[in-house]
Amino acid sequence: MWKRAGGLLERNVSRSWVAPCRSVRMNSTEKEKVVILGTGWSSFRMVQSLSDKYKIVVVSPRNHFLFTPLLPSTTTGTLEFRSIVEPIRTSKIMDHVTYYQAHCTSFEPEKNLIHCESEYTGTFEVDYDKLVVGVGARNNTFGIEGVEENAHFLKELQDARSIRAHLLQNFEKAIIPTISKHERSRILSCVIVGGGPTGVEYAAELCDFLWNDLPRAYPQINAHEVKVTLLEAGPNILSAFDASMVKKALTSLRKRGVDIRTDSAVSKVNPESLELDSGYKIPYGTLVWSTGVGPHEVVSKSPFKTERGRIVTDEYLKVLGTENVFAFGDCASPESGLLPATAQVALQQGKYLARSLNRMQQNKELQEFKYHFLGNMAYIGGNKSLLESEYVNLSGWVSWIAWRAAYFTRLGSWVNKIQVPFDWTKTLIFGRDVTIF
Amino acid sequence: MWKRAGGLLERNVSRSWVAPCRSVRMNSTEKEKVVILGTGWSSFRMVQSLSDKYKIVVVSPRNHFLFTPLLPSTTTGTLEFRSIVEPIRTSKIMDHVTYYQAHCTSFEPEKNLIHCESEYTGTFEVDYDKLVVGVGARNNTFGIEGVEENAHFLKELQDARSIRAHLLQNFEKAIIPTISKHERSRILSCVIVGGGPTGVEYAAELCDFLWNDLPRAYPQINAHEVKVTLLEAGPNILSAFDASMVKKALTSLRKRGVDIRTDSAVSKVNPESLELDSGYKIPYGTLVWSTGVGPHEVVSKSPFKTERGRIVTDEYLKVLGTENVFAFGDCASPESGLLPATAQVALQQGKYLARSLNRMQQNKELQEFKYHFLGNMAYIGGNKSLLESEYVNLSGWVSWIAWRAAYFTRLGSWVNKIQVPFDWTKTLIFGRDVTIF
Numbered sequence: 001m002w003k004r005a006g007g008l009l010e011r012n013v014s015r016s017w018v019a020p021c022r023s024v025r026m027n028s029t030e031k032e033k034v035v036i037l038g039t040g041w042s043s044f045r046m047v048q049s050l051s052d053k054y055k056i057v058v059v060s061p062r063n064h065f066l067f068t069p070l071l072p073s074t075t076t077g078t079l080e081f082r083s084i085v086e087p088i089r090t091s092k093i094m095d096h097v098t099y100y101q102a103h104c105t106s107f108e109p110e111k112n113l114i115h116c117e118s119e120y121t122g123t124f125e126v127d128y129d130k131l132v133v134g135v136g137a138r139n140n141t142f143g144i145e146g147v148e149e150n151a152h153f154l155k156e157l158q159d160a161r162s163i164r165a166h167l168l169q170n171f172e173k174a175i176i177p178t179i180s181k182h183e184r185s186r187i188l189s190c191v192i193v194g195g196g197p198t199g200v201e202y203a204a205e206l207c208d209f210l211w212n213d214l215p216r217a218y219p220q221i222n223a224h225e226v227k228v229t230l231l232e233a234g235p236n237i238l239s240a241f242d243a244s245m246v247k248k249a250l251t252s253l254r255k256r257g258v259d260i261r262t263d264s265a266v267s268k269v270n271p272e273s274l275e276l277d278s279g280y281k282i283p284y285g286t287l288v289w290s291t292g293v294g295p296h297e298v299v300s301k302s303p304f305k306t307e308r309g310r311i312v313t314d315e316y317l318k319v320l321g322t323e324n325v326f327a328f329g330d331c332a333s334p335e336s337g338l339l340p341a342t343a344q345v346a347l348q349q350g351k352y353l354a355r356s357l358n359r360m361q362q363n364k365e366l367q368e369f370k371y372h373f374l375g376n377m378a379y380i381g382g383n384k385s386l387l388e389s390e391y392v393n394l395s396g397w398v399s400w401i402a403w404r405a406a407y408f409t410r411l412g413s414w415v416n417k418i419q420v421p422f423d424w425t426k427t428l429i430f431g432r433d434v435t436i437f
Numbered sequence: 438m439w440k441r442a443g444g445l446l447e448r449n450v451s452r453s454w455v456a457p458c459r460s461v462r463m464n465s466t467e468k469e470k471v472v473i474l475g476t477g478w479s480s481f482r483m484v485q486s487l488s489d490k491y492k493i494v495v496v497s498p499r500n501h502f503l504f505t506p507l508l509p510s511t512t513t514g515t516l517e518f519r520s521i522v523e524p525i526r527t528s529k530i531m532d533h534v535t536y537y538q539a540h541c542t543s544f545e546p547e548k549n550l551i552h553c554e555s556e557y558t559g560t561f562e563v564d565y566d567k568l569v570v571g572v573g574a575r576n577n578t579f580g581i582e583g584v585e586e587n588a589h590f591l592k593e594l595q596d597a598r599s600i601r602a603h604l605l606q607n608f609e610k611a612i613i614p615t616i617s618k619h620e621r622s623r624i625l626s627c628v629i630v631g632g633g634p635t636g637v638e639y640a641a642e643l644c645d646f647l648w649n650d651l652p653r654a655y656p657q658i659n660a661h662e663v664k665v666t667l668l669e670a671g672p673n674i675l676s677a678f679d680a681s682m683v684k685k686a687l688t689s690l691r692k693r694g695v696d697i698r699t700d701s702a703v704s705k706v707n708p709e710s711l712e713l714d715s716g717y718k719i720p721y722g723t724l725v726w727s728t729g730v731g732p733h734e735v736v737s738k739s740p741f742k743t744e745r746g747r748i749v750t751d752e753y754l755k756v757l758g759t760e761n762v763f764a765f766g767d768c769a770s771p772e773s774g775l776l777p778a779t780a781q782v783a784l785q786q787g788k789y790l791a792r793s794l795n796r797m798q799q800n801k802e803l804q805e806f807k808y809h810f811l812g813n814m815a816y817i818g819g820n821k822s823l824l825e826s827e828y829v830n831l832s833g834w835v836s837w838i839a840w841r842a843a844y845f846t847r848l849g850s851w852v853n854k855i856q857v858p859f860d861w862t863k864t865l866i867f868g869r870d871v872t873i874f
Contacts, residue, residue: 087654089654157872
């Protein structure tokens with residue numbers, strides 16, 4: 001345990017000032033250099049299993065791994081932000097990894113080179129023997145006017161933080177005595193665009209806050225006054241789930257006051273209202289945009305073959321037309337068929353590619369990547385979840401326990417494993433923190 | 438316990454949808470209305486003890502009480518930000534208090550009126566029978582050019598958050614391969630201006646991070662490379678402490694690599710360097726400005742008599758020339774002599790004024806405010822503190838335990854009392870979190 005997270009034991013070593021010899025050691029060997037882009041599910045998982053017979057370099061603008069399935073829980077304070085991250089620098093994998101906090105801006109596969117840019121220090125180049133592209137995807141706005149400027153996305157930790165502060169700020173505004181009835185009603189309107197798991201889970205967490213914490217923190221606001229609208233362009237929310245499960249989610253969310261509108265595509269977003277294709281206008285105080293992912297710009301302008309904005313790979317996750325470039329996660333797609341942009345796909349690909357590269361080192365034969373569907377889960381609020389797998393479909397309270405247990409066991413670090421149950425317990429006993437800062 | 442923080446018990450009540458009747462109840466009575474400005478030590482303490490025979494209205498831009506003595510600990514992650522705050526909305530005091538998140542912009546004492554402004558909803562007025570001014574003070578820049586634009590203050594939670602992110606961001610920059618030696622050295626220079634307890638404690642926390650966490654998180658940076666400079670314009674740091682104690686602080690900080698320069702007044706701050714009166718230039722990557730407090734603008738332009746930027750009161754904390762306006766904390770000063778701008782003064786004044794107003798209700802005779810000096814404490818790093826009181830002077834490890842124990846017992850809420858020791862333990866075992874977001 002100490003060894004893992006760099007605790008007391010390592011600290012004692014540090015105090016005696018061991019010279020930082022890692023980079024020196026790496027430079028003096030002739031190890032093959034694997035450059036991995038990204039610190040998401042696939043990249044982070046790959047680094048954890050990749051043999052230290054490789055020289056490993058990670059380039060990513062985000063210096064931490066984010067446990068995305070629990071991100072909606074942080075938007076209201078059910079969990080705290082830092083409880084669901086694992087900083088790459090203090091992760092056990094760093095013993096044999098060099099990390100640069102930077103974006104990859106372009107590829108030169110013929111020179112085995114990538115160009116990187118760090119926000120503050122300008123551009124630099126990194127050469128590689130093998131390149132692994134796991135840059136992920138971007139929020140998909142479908143080019144709709146006003147989304148970038150006015151909506152909150154829900155993809156990174158800073159998104160969750162800004163949603164949390166924004167919502168509480170709106171509650172504070174709503175009870176300033178001079179506010180007009182009309183403005184108060186707008187400010188208390190929360191619109192969520194996108195009926196996928198993230199959108200639904202945000203709606204669920206929001207309802208939990210409204211029913212459990214609002215009466216205590218803002219008794220001047222009745223939870224019914226806060227209008228929660230969930231818009232989905234398609235015919236159904238949670239399209240990956242069974243119809244019977246979707247029905248349960250609909251019933252549960254509607255019972256808690258969520259106005260769910262399917263077949264409702266947004267055509268334009270103004271600063272204080274949005275317009276549907278039908279011409280209908282919805283005023284909002286908080287707008288959360290969670291309509292899935294679109295192509296990452298570095299992928300769009302890459303020299304690699306792409307399809308629907310994702311780099312096309314063969315069944316070994318090797319990028320078509322290259323010998324030493326691999327791609328996985330949300331930015332890639334095997335030519336045999338599009339895989340969903342989910343954590344479980346990325347995780348399996350990360351694990352697979354690490355094993356593949358380790359086998360290459362040993363000159364062993366490679367196996368094709370096969371995706372094993374493990375199931376779908378979604379939290380629907382009020383201590384209820386949906387859990388769908390090959391063998392069993394569950395919903396309700398039991399499923400919620402299973403949902404929490406499943407994610408708890410998946411948490412990467414000891415700190416996370418201690419902090420997350422601590423936060424859950426704290427929220428249960430004391431309620432959610434409404435500090436704005 | 439449940440009752441206090443609004444936990445399970447209160448939540449059950451909430452679910453049955455009790456109508457929010459507080460404001461209604463208050464409007465229908467003829468209670469005397471006390472308006473309190475601020476949510477700092479004095480105001481928050483006063484509200485806690487003020488009789489609910491008054492109608493109490495609190496106006497403050499900050500919706501939480503901040504346990505300021507532990508703020509430096511949050512700049513490096515020894516404690517988490519939310520561990521040392523108590524949101525006013527979920528505090529037990531809210532049972533009989535109305536709170537508006539707004540600034541007071543001006544006073545009209547002849548009309549018993551204040552003007553307020555909420556950042557988003559414009560201006561509004563609040564009338565009062567009694568007014569209590571506890572707006573605190575502002576960071577003192579002494580009008581030095583470039584401070585506002587380039588320095589980090591250390592007064593609020595968002596200051597601590599921005600220092601934490603900025604410092605880690607600088608470490609990330611420093612190890613980008615293309616950075617010049619000169620730029621790396623600048624980026625790794627941390628300058629603290631102000632040798633009071635806050636400046637010293639920040640230096641101490643920074644050193645703890647450098648010696649305990651840097652080698653683990655950033656082995657490419659040697660702690661000796663990070664230059665920590667503490668500048669003090671006066672002849673000594675920690676001027677409120679005994680000379681023998683100051684010497685101990687100097688020895689301890691210098692041993693840990695802090696370059697302490699007294700009699701060093703800053704004349705100008707540029708974006709990447711600062712200039713001393715002597716003409717000497719110091720390049721910096723991080724600049725923390727903690728030179729004590731200056732007048733709050735609403736106080737400066739108030740109709741009340743001020744001295745050195747603080748509202749002058751009599752020995753009952755009543756503002757001179759008024760009958761129903763009181764002032765305390767960092768924004769006020771009794772005419773008999775300036776009190777230090779510390780938490781213990783503010784706390785005692787808050788408690789005193791609540792008792793005074795309660796006695797007024799009962800037509801009892803009032804007593805003068807007397808400040809009881811309880812002692813000085815400062816953390817000097819490496820698990821050592823200074824503790825100075827009437828009876829005993831302590832330094833070192835024992836004093837550090839006393840320092841932690843003293844603040845632990847002062848923490849206001851149960852959540853704080855659970856969270857702070859939890860954070861301390863987590864830091865001890867796992868080290869500080871270096872996630873940037």
